Structures are given as structure tokens and as C-alpha cells.
Amino acid sequence: MLQAAIQRPPAERPSLRWQALAPWVSGLLYLAFFGLMVYKQWLALDLAGLKVVRRTMVPATVGTMLVLLPWLFVRPGRRQLIRALVSDLVLTLIFYADVLYFRQFGDLTSVATLRYAGQLTDVTSSVTALLRRQDLLLWLDLPLLALVALLPPKWIRKSLGPLGNLIRTLRLPLSAAALAALAGAGLVVHTTVTDHVLQEKWIGHTGLASRLGLLNYHVFDLGAYGSRMVARIMPNEASVQEVQEWFSARPAPGKSPLFGVAKGKNVIVLQLESFQALVLNLTVNGQEITPNLNRLARESLHFTEAYYQTGQGVTSDADLLTNCSLYPTRTGAVYYDYADNDFRCMPEVLREHGYTAVAMQGIRPDFWNLSAVYPHVGFQRYFSALDYQMTELIGMGLSDDAFLQQSVEKLKSLPEPYYAFLVTLTSHGPFNFEGIPRILDLGPLEGTQMADYLHAVHYTDRAVGRFLDRLREEGILDNAVLVVYGDHIGVSRYTPGFLDVLGLEAGDELALQYAERRIPLLIRLPGGIGAGQHSQVAGQVDIAPTLAGLLGISTADTYFMGRDLLACPEGMVAFYNGSALDERYLFLGDGGEGGTGRCWDRQSGEPRDLSACQSLAAKAARSLHISRLIVERNLIPDLEANRLARAQSDVPNP
Numbered sequence: 001m002l003q004a005a006i007q008r009p010p011a012e013r014p015s016l017r018w019q020a021l022a023p024w025v026s027g028l029l030y031l032a033f034f035g036l037m038v039y040k041q042w043l044a045l046d047l048a049g050l051k052v053v054r055r056t057m058v059p060a061t062v063g064t065m066l067v068l069l070p071w072l073f074v075r076p077g078r079r080q081l082i083r084a085l086v087s088d089l090v091l092t093l094i095f096y097a098d099v100l101y102f103r104q105f106g107d108l109t110s111v112a113t114l115r116y117a118g119q120l121t122d123v124t125s126s127v128t129a130l131l132r133r134q135d136l137l138l139w140l141d142l143p144l145l146a147l148v149a150l151l152p153p154k155w156i157r158k159s160l161g162p163l164g165n166l167i168r169t170l171r172l173p174l175s176a177a178a179l180a181a182l183a184g185a186g187l188v189v190h191t192t193v194t195d196h197v198l199q200e201k202w203i204g205h206t207g208l209a210s211r212l213g214l215l216n217y218h219v220f221d222l223g224a225y226g227s228r229m230v231a232r233i234m235p236n237e238a239s240v241q242e243v244q245e246w247f248s249a250r251p252a253p254g255k256s257p258l259f260g261v262a263k264g265k266n267v268i269v270l271q272l273e274s275f276q277a278l279v280l281n282l283t284v285n286g287q288e289i290t291p292n293l294n295r296l297a298r299e300s301l302h303f304t305e306a307y308y309q310t311g312q313g314v315t316s317d318a319d320l321l322t323n324c325s326l327y328p329t330r331t332g333a334v335y336y337d338y339a340d341n342d343f344r345c346m347p348e349v350l351r352e353h354g355y356t357a358v359a360m361q362g363i364r365p366d367f368w369n370l371s372a373v374y375p376h377v378g379f380q381r382y383f384s385a386l387d388y389q390m391t392e393l394i395g396m397g398l399s400d401d402a403f404l405q406q407s408v409e410k411l412k413s414l415p416e417p418y419y420a421f422l423v424t425l426t427s428h429g430p431f432n433f434e435g436i437p438r439i440l441d442l443g444p445l446e447g448t449q450m451a452d453y454l455h456a457v458h459y460t461d462r463a464v465g466r467f468l469d470r471l472r473e474e475g476i477l478d479n480a481v482l483v484v485y486g487d488h489i490g491v492s493r494y495t496p497g498f499l500d501v502l503g504l505e506a507g508d509e510l511a512l513q514y515a516e517r518r519i520p521l522l523i524r525l526p527g528g529i530g531a532g533q534h535s536q537v538a539g540q541v542d543i544a545p546t547l548a549g550l551l552g553i554s555t556a557d558t559y560f561m562g563r564d565l566l567a568c569p570e571g572m573v574a575f576y577n578g579s580a581l582d583e584r585y586l587f588l589g590d591g592g593e594g595g596t597g598r599c600w601d602r603q604s605g606e607p608r609d610l611s612a613c614q615s616l617a618a619k620a621a622r623s624l625h626i627s628r629l630i631v632e633r634n635l636i637p638d639l640e641a642n643r644l645a646r647a648q649s650d651v652p653n654p
Contacts, residue, residue, distance in 0.1 A: 260552025362398025450497030
């Protein structure tokens with residue numbers, strides 16, 4: 001045994017020079033990884049075009065990273081490097097999802113959006129259109145980290161072993177430092193939330209991310225989502241009283257000159273995918289982009305200052321706003337998160353007046369959870385792809401032309417009077433689906449995404465024109481109220497070719513907001529009664545009460561958040577993230593550095609001090625809060641019960 005021990009080669013020991021350098025090398029590697037995880041959040045915000053509020057974002061992010069990262073390296077080795085690689089990959093995926101989502105919708109992802117992430121398979125080409133070359137910067141470290149993980153185990157132990165020893169030796173001080181960092185980060189988060197969220201100065205997801213970093217934003221979002229779920233099982237008495245007081249304090253609307261002018265008539269509501277008002281009356285190389293909608297506008301009540309108000313639920317949010325006159329929630333889609341709510345929407349109100357209420361869309365029935373939520377909205381029947389002959393598929397479903405032509409036959413078979421809600425699909429992003437005819441001569445613009453958008457909306461306009469012709473031929477048009485509007489944004493200042501087509505400057509914020517946010521809103525009455533332009537500000541939330549007024553139906557017991565545009569010409573448009581506008585001001589609650597938002601005088605076009613918009617911002621925040629209470633706490637049954645109880649108590653005893 002002694003002889004064997006003598007003959008055994010001595011164990012390999014690192015050189016004295018490496019022993020001296022190893023702790024420094026491993027420490028630098030850790031600091032590099034730590035700094036990278038902080039920098040990635042900054043980079044992702046920059047790629048999305050968002051500002052970074054350094055004085056809060058850096059300490060909040062550093063504090064969180066100090067808590068999370070050291071424990072990856074307690075026992076350095078290949079497994080720890082793989083864990084670091086997986087952690088890096090997961091965070092990068094989350095951050096990049098935020099970048100792409102912001103480019104498309106102007107917001108960040110949330111826990112609630114995961115519920116309909118499966119719909120991405122239907123719009124894959126729309127996602128790829130959002131990719132940019134500079135996005136590679138967010139991914140460059142991953143292959144390098146993967147190569148390090150493939151190094152021989154001996155090299156890994158030599159490089160990272162001292163780091164593990166140091167972390168284990170300093171476990172107690174590191175724990176104390178981590179707790180201190182967490183407390184510091186928590187203080188920053190608490191201050192931000194207290195100053196803004198809890199005081200109804202909601203700065204939106206982008207504002208929180210700019211102040212706290214993307215990782216902290218997602219942690220906060222997860223907690224907020226959980227708190228909303230818990231809130232649903234809490235008592236509702238205080239919330240019911242608050243909502244009732246808000247509705248009671250609203251000025252009682254008068255009756256417009258057109259009140260009841262369409263009493264008993266059929267109603268056809270047509271929601272156009274990604275349609276913005278900028279294409280109306282737009283000509284390129286002498287060609288009208290929307291000639292049929294232009295003609296329809298001349299024989300309709302044309303609201304020239306109408307704006308979309310959708311949130312993360314986009315198309316389904318437009319559906320909610322129009323049918324239920326309720327605002328979207330801060331995160332997610334109401335049609336997913338609150339599908340089992342007891343709503344009181346336009347379909348149900350009209351059914352109480354003898355109407356048949358149906359919805360039509362040439363897509364699979366579960367898209368946006370419509371087949372589950374529509375019975376709660378009040379629709380008696382949902383005609384989906386299962387009920388149409390899928391003769392011509394373009395993009396996400398049945399082509400607009402085939403859908404609208406087949407819908408005429410379905411309208412003819414409905415018991416009258418009816419309320420029919422139709423949604424088109426073909427003009428969905430990225431607007432270059434195979435099958436969309438490209439008959440416009442767009443010259444140098446061709447090949448840009450803006451050109452694709454113009455071709456797509458031109459096709460939909462032609463389909464709408466053929467639809468209108470059929471309605472006239474069948475005698476349907478002049479026996480119905482026809483409502484046509486756009487659902488949400490399609491193109492923006494970031495779309496190649498957008499500024500050139502509209503002749504806008506990149507720095508003209510007020511003009512850009514006007515171009516991006518406006519949608520067409522047309523209401524054609526039988527025989528074109530009352531046709532003309534109306535310039536008051538309007539939102540999708542105002543469509544239901546306006547339509548009810550034209551049909552001669554009171555909305556006093558509906559809990560609609562909107563207003564009858566013809567009876568209350570002055571008002572405001574609130575957006576789900578807290579931004580708002582009225583006849584005088586535009587308030588953008590964008591979370592930028594230097595305050596909770598920005599303010600413009602719409603009449604002069606000049607920026608104003610934020611104080612000028614405080615009243616508008618407070619009014620919008622209050623309206624959004626009331627709507628959220630109704631939706632998130634499912635208050636309609638309680639509100640209805642209280643209303644009926646009050647009505648019975650007011651009846652005198654015989």
C-alpha cells in the first residue's frame with residue numbers, strides 16, 4: 001500500500017499564479033453576468049422606444065438582481081452555468097415579447113395576456129413583420145454563454161470554483177446585503193406605486209417598466225393579477241354604492257332631435273378590422289383608397305373625431321366597448337378574464353324590446369373566447385366559421401367579400417327586428433396575406449408595410465361596397481340602421497411609409513396622435529336621414545348609448561359608461577391606460593420622465609403645462625375606475641337588484 005501511494009502521480013494543482021487570479025476572474029465573470037441582466041432590461045426598453053427613468057429603474061433593478069442571481073453560483077460547475085443560461089434565455093424571451101408586443105399594440109405583455117397566447121399561431125406573419133435587425137443585440141450573449149457551458153469541467157471548476165467558495169464563505173453577509181437590496185428595491189417600488197397607482201394617477205405598464213425595470217414590472221403585474229382574482233370573492237356593498245353614486249352624479253342627458261327616429265328598425269353593426277380614419281378621403285396617385293366608405297360617409301352621421309379605445313384585448317375590446325359601453329381593463333382581455341360575468345349590453349337591452357340579437361364572424365368560434373362569452377353579452381346566436389361556407393380563405397379566416405355576401409343571406413332569414421353584429425378579418429396585420437388583390441398603383445411606396453396596409457383596406461372597402469349594394473337590392477338598407485366603425489390601430493408612425501403618405505413630421509406629436517388614434521364612425525339612418533358631419537370627440541364606448549337614442553330607448557338602467565353623442569355633444573374620450581382627450585386638451589399618461597404625462601392644447605397645437613390637463617386626467621381616471629369595478633367585481637347583478645329594490649320602494653301603496 002505504501003509502495004502504491006509512492007507510485008501514484010501527485011494530484012494536479014493549479015499554479016500559484018492562477019490561484020491568485022482565479023478569484024478576480026470568477027468575480028469579473030459574475031459581475032459581467034450581473035451587469036448584463038440589468039443592461040438587458042434597459043436595452044429592451046430602448047428597443048421598444050421607451051424612456052428609462054434612471055433614478056428609480058437602476059436601484060430597483062439592481063436590488064432585484066442582487067436577490068436572485070448569487071444563488072445560481074453557490075456551487076459553480078456545468079449545472080450552474082446551464083441554470084444561468086436557462087435563466088438568461090427565459091428573461092430574454094420575456095423582454096423580447098415585451099418589445100414585439102409594444103411595437104404592435106403600444107403596451108407591454110402581462111400575465112393576463114398569456115390566456116390568449118395560443119392565438120399567435122393565427123397571426124404568425126404579423127409577428128414576423130415586427131422584427132428588427134437591431135433586436136439581435138438582445139440575443140448575442142446567449143451563444144457565448146452556451147460556449148462557456150461547453151468548456152471542459154476542469155476549466156469551469158478552475159474559473160468559477162473560487163466564486164462558489166467566496167459566496168459560501170460570505171453567505172451571511174451576502175444574505176444581509178440581498179435583504180437590504182430587496183428592501184431598497186421594495187421602497188422604490190412602494191414609492192412608485194403609492195405615488196401613482198394607489199392615487200389613481202395610473203401611469204400604465206410602460207410607466208411602471210420605465211421606472212422599475214421590466215422584471216419588477218412583471219413581478220408587480222403578477223401580484224396585481226392575483227389581487228384582482230382575490231377581489232372577486234370579496235363583499236361588493238361598498239363598490240356597488242360607489243358605482244351608484246357615480247352614475248347618480250352624472251348629468252341627466254336630454255333627448256336629441258333624432259331621438260326615436262329609427263324606432264323599431266333593424267340594426268346592422270359592422271366592425272372593420274384595423275381600420276383607421278386616415279384612409280377616408282385619402283388619395284394616392286389620384287386613386288381613392290376607400291371610395292365606398294367615402295360615399296357611405298356622405299349619407300351618414302359622420303363622426304369625424306372618433307377614436308379607438310381598445311387595450312390588450314384589441315379586437316375583443318372593441319366588441320366590448322361597442323356592445324356593452326364598458327372600458328377594457330388595464331391588463332388582459334375582458335372576454336377572457338371575465339367571460340362568465342353577468343353583463344348588461346346592447347344585445348340584451350334590445351332583446352327586451354323585441355329584437356333578435358346575433359353575431360357573425362368568419363373565424364373559428366373560440367377565437368377571443370367569443371363562443372363562451374357571447375351568451376353573457378346577450379347574443380342569442382353566434383354565426384362563426386362553422387356556419388359559413390369557407391369558400392375563400394384569406395389570412396385568418398373567411399375573406400371579407402365572401403363573409404359579407406353570405407351574411408346578407410343570413411340577415412334575410414332573421415326574425416325582425418334584429419340586431420346583427422358583424423366583424424371583418426381580411427385587413428388584419430401584417431396586411432400582406434396571399435389573396436389580397438394589389439390593384440392600386442402606389443409607385444415608390446410599393447413594397448413597404450404602409451403599401452400593404454393600403455392594399456388591404458382598399459380590398460375591404462370594395463367588399464363593403466358590394467355588401468352595401470346587396471343590402472340596397474334586397475331592400476334591407478333603408479329598413480335598418482347601419483353602424484360602421486374601425487376596431488383599433490393598424491399602422492403607426494413606426495410603420496415604414498406612414499409619414500410619407502400622410503406628409504407628417506416625426507416630431508409633430510399632436511398630429512401623429514391624431515392620425516394614429518382616429519377611426520371611422522358612420523351611422524347611416526334609413527333614407528340617409530340627418531346625414532352630415534359631427535365634430536364632437538367620440539369613442540367606441542359612446543356607440544351603444546347613441547344607437548339606443550336613435551331607436552328611442554332609454555339607457556337610464558343600463559350602466560353604460562358612454563354618452564349619447566347627439567344629446568351630449570360635449571364630453572371626453574378616455575383610453576384604457578389613463579390617457580384622455582376632450583375638445584380642448586390631449587393628455588398622454590405615457591410614464592415619461594418628468595411627471596405622470598404630457599399635455600397639449602388641441603386648438604393651438606402647443607404643449608401645455610401638465611396642470612392644464614389635470615381635470616381631464618382625473619375625470620378619465622375616475623371613469624376607468626368605475627368601469628373596472630363593474631367588470632372586475634361583476635357588479636351588474638347587484639346594481640340591478642338595488643335598482644329594482646329602489647323602484648319597488650318608490651311605488652305608492654294602493
